[in-house]
Amino acid sequence: MNARRATIADVARVAGVAASTASVVFSGKTPVSGATRDRVLAAAEQLGYTGPDPRATSLRRGRSGIVGVVIGDRLRTAFRDPVTTVMLDGLAEGVAEQGAGLLLLRDDNEGGEPSLRSAPVDAFVLVGCSGHLRESLAAIRARGIPVVVVEGDAGEGIPQIHLDNREAQAEIARHLRSLGHREVALVTLQLAATGSPGWIGADDRIAVDVTRDRLEGARDVFPAARAYAAGGSSIDEGYAAGEAVLTAPGPRPTAILAQSDLLAAGVIRAVQDAGLVVPEDISVTGFDGVQVDGVAPLTLTTMVQPAAEKGRAAGAAISAMLAGGPAPTIRLSSAFRPGNTTGPAPTARAPEGSASA
Amino acid sequence: MNARRATIADVARVAGVAASTASVVFSGKTPVSGATRDRVLAAAEQLGYTGPDPRATSLRRGRSGIVGVVIGDRLRTAFRDPVTTVMLDGLAEGVAEQGAGLLLLRDDNEGGEPSLRSAPVDAFVLVGCSGHLRESLAAIRARGIPVVVVEGDAGEGIPQIHLDNREAQAEIARHLRSLGHREVALVTLQLAATGSPGWIGADDRIAVDVTRDRLEGARDVFPAARAYAAGGSSIDEGYAAGEAVLTAPGPRPTAILAQSDLLAAGVIRAVQDAGLVVPEDISVTGFDGVQVDGVAPLTLTTMVQPAAEKGRAAGAAISAMLAGGPAPTIRLSSAFRPGNTTGPAPTARAPEGSASA
DNA sequence: TTGTATGCGTTATCAG
DNA sequence: CTGATAACGCATACAA
Numbered sequence: 001m002n003a004r005r006a007t008i009a010d011v012a013r014v015a016g017v018a019a020s021t022a023s024v025v026f027s028g029k030t031p032v033s034g035a036t037r038d039r040v041l042a043a044a045e046q047l048g049y050t051g052p053d054p055r056a057t058s059l060r061r062g063r064s065g066i067v068g069v070v071i072g073d074r075l076r077t078a079f080r081d082p083v084t085t086v087m088l089d090g091l092a093e094g095v096a097e098q099g100a101g102l103l104l105l106r107d108d109n110e111g112g113e114p115s116l117r118s119a120p121v122d123a124f125v126l127v128g129c130s131g132h133l134r135e136s137l138a139a140i141r142a143r144g145i146p147v148v149v150v151e152g153d154a155g156e157g158i159p160q161i162h163l164d165n166r167e168a169q170a171e172i173a174r175h176l177r178s179l180g181h182r183e184v185a186l187v188t189l190q191l192a193a194t195g196s197p198g199w200i201g202a203d204d205r206i207a208v209d210v211t212r213d214r215l216e217g218a219r220d221v222f223p224a225a226r227a228y229a230a231g232g233s234s235i236d237e238g239y240a241a242g243e244a245v246l247t248a249p250g251p252r253p254t255a256i257l258a259q260s261d262l263l264a265a266g267v268i269r270a271v272q273d274a275g276l277v278v279p280e281d282i283s284v285t286g287f288d289g290v291q292v293d294g295v296a297p298l299t300l301t302t303m304v305q306p307a308a309e310k311g312r313a314a315g316a317a318i319s320a321m322l323a324g325g326p327a328p329t330i331r332l333s334s335a336f337r338p339g340n341t342t343g344p345a346p347t348a349r350a351p352e353g354s355a356s357a
Numbered sequence: 358m359n360a361r362r363a364t365i366a367d368v369a370r371v372a373g374v375a376a377s378t379a380s381v382v383f384s385g386k387t388p389v390s391g392a393t394r395d396r397v398l399a400a401a402e403q404l405g406y407t408g409p410d411p412r413a414t415s416l417r418r419g420r421s422g423i424v425g426v427v428i429g430d431r432l433r434t435a436f437r438d439p440v441t442t443v444m445l446d447g448l449a450e451g452v453a454e455q456g457a458g459l460l461l462l463r464d465d466n467e468g469g470e471p472s473l474r475s476a477p478v479d480a481f482v483l484v485g486c487s488g489h490l491r492e493s494l495a496a497i498r499a500r501g502i503p504v505v506v507v508e509g510d511a512g513e514g515i516p517q518i519h520l521d522n523r524e525a526q527a528e529i530a531r532h533l534r535s536l537g538h539r540e541v542a543l544v545t546l547q548l549a550a551t552g553s554p555g556w557i558g559a560d561d562r563i564a565v566d567v568t569r570d571r572l573e574g575a576r577d578v579f580p581a582a583r584a585y586a587a588g589g590s591s592i593d594e595g596y597a598a599g600e601a602v603l604t605a606p607g608p609r610p611t612a613i614l615a616q617s618d619l620l621a622a623g624v625i626r627a628v629q630d631a632g633l634v635v636p637e638d639i640s641v642t643g644f645d646g647v648q649v650d651g652v653a654p655l656t657l658t659t660m661v662q663p664a665a666e667k668g669r670a671a672g673a674a675i676s677a678m679l680a681g682g683p684a685p686t687i688r689l690s691s692a693f694r695p696g697n698t699t700g701p702a703p704t705a706r707a708p709e710g711s712a713s714a
Numbered sequence: 715t716t717g718t719a720t721g722c723g724t725t726a727t728c729a730g
Numbered sequence: 731c732t733g734a735t736a737a738c739g740c741a742t743a744c745a746a
Binding site: 065 | 362405407408409410411412413415416419421422423431432433436437439442443445446449456457458459460461462463471474475476477499500501591592593596597619622623626630650651652653654
């Protein structure tokens, strides 16, 4: 209710101690006698002082305790994929360990919001690979603030957190091959930041690392597999892609490898709506291993990526850089998790005339 | 690469002007001659000075340009429902207009992360109604910082942004009644922050405002409707609730009103998996009107709530409070949007013996 | 249009 | 264990 909020100097005066003494009572950095502590706390209580002003603290310390997370898309699109959300959750956890919080930032702000240039952050985490990424990086580097990139192609000495995408996709592809599948189709993530769906031609350029790496992994096992690029990572896009794959001319695939669990969920529904059964008629695999809403009661056969761990690793990298050390680029691995959306290839058992349990 | 980063004083010295002059070159608050501006900019360039230190600026100005968003759950759960994400997106937009960004905060932090007490924010937005809400509020109010609550029961002179939940739910219920439905079931959101699914008894206490209000709205039209509380707002919870409703003893409902689009999506799948057709056998309605992934190719009949607008309104309220004025509690309305998941009650046409196209 | 002076609220540092 | 001092980097009121 005071016209002016109380400062630590006011508290010190009322308590009859020096400002620096009152300060340590709150920071706890130095031992203080119980008596003075009580006096200071009482004075604070009386004045309605609730602790040091974070703005002054951050100026003094040279740290704001805030890490900027640069999201390419609008929040509503960026957070549609649970893998992003889980990663962010891990990141929140990771930076919390060093006492920091997350400030959401876009890289294309027109308005007056805190931009990459003016945000009071100690470090930045770039998520994904937006179109502006490189410009964003330039702006950040100019500020001389630590940066970490999660699943993006930043290049040039910037620590990255990424995944064994190619190897992982190959692993699940081998799983399908071992089940007898030969005629498979791929449903990939976007080819570019703003990609439209369609079949991928031999000479199409794939701007998104994740998409390209996983595609290569699948082709390591099934070199001739047709690939259809979805318009994004969602169930509905997966549904559309699934329809496209099923209605395409040529032999029907016995398995469809989707590059994300959301896509796989959509593909499964498209398969079912076409009157086919998963996995008896067509096997479907996903990628991510985060809990996808809408797949129940089936359980996806997928590669589980350590999404939360990615975020935590980014937090750790930031910690290291803030401490003055170099931050290593980190490579995390995914693990195969069998579900009930894959099974033996139908052609592998149909010839015998009877299906075994 | 300098041991110490350049300050505006350094720039001014190199440019041969006073620090205050250099300052206005960057802030643009006062006219500066083109010549001096160029000199200052050149000096800045030369020294690698990228603009005023946000920490110092915020201390000086008494504003950090950051709004704290208090999320009850973990990010991964809070962001699962697109209605939250869209609202957040609107909020980001709303605070951006006043030049602020969003700092993600949890209300139960154990660690050293910026807490409600120490975060360098100008204002707070509380989302939903977590268990800690009231304690959080107390901590915030002690700091004397503006607070806005979005869809929560804060009480006591704190501006709130909320929805016409009861009226809206009644409206869509009337839609069903006009289609001839008499035997309907309700699938509600959680009863409490940590609610387990189950039928709602007459004397069950409903701690969540949204759930209670929408339930009352439905009962305004269908006083005797049975209500099943889902375990949360998700497709899978909706699926489980749908199964529970369909397998319950007694007459099968001809319509199911879900309290969210996600729940509705799950209910629809449960209906379909039970061998029934939506809307011919059972009509299903949702609530929210945000784009729900996984409903295609159907289009939900639902109440569209202005989710983004909620966020923007919260931003505006904060603006007003920061400007020193009082912030009014705002009440937003939802709009009915017909889809193809509702149709005439089967009993209303079956007696004639023929279904019309 | 430019310069001068002052303080925003804290907290290291170091001497007592 | 406590106190005095000096920044942290900047933006504003005011005078020139």
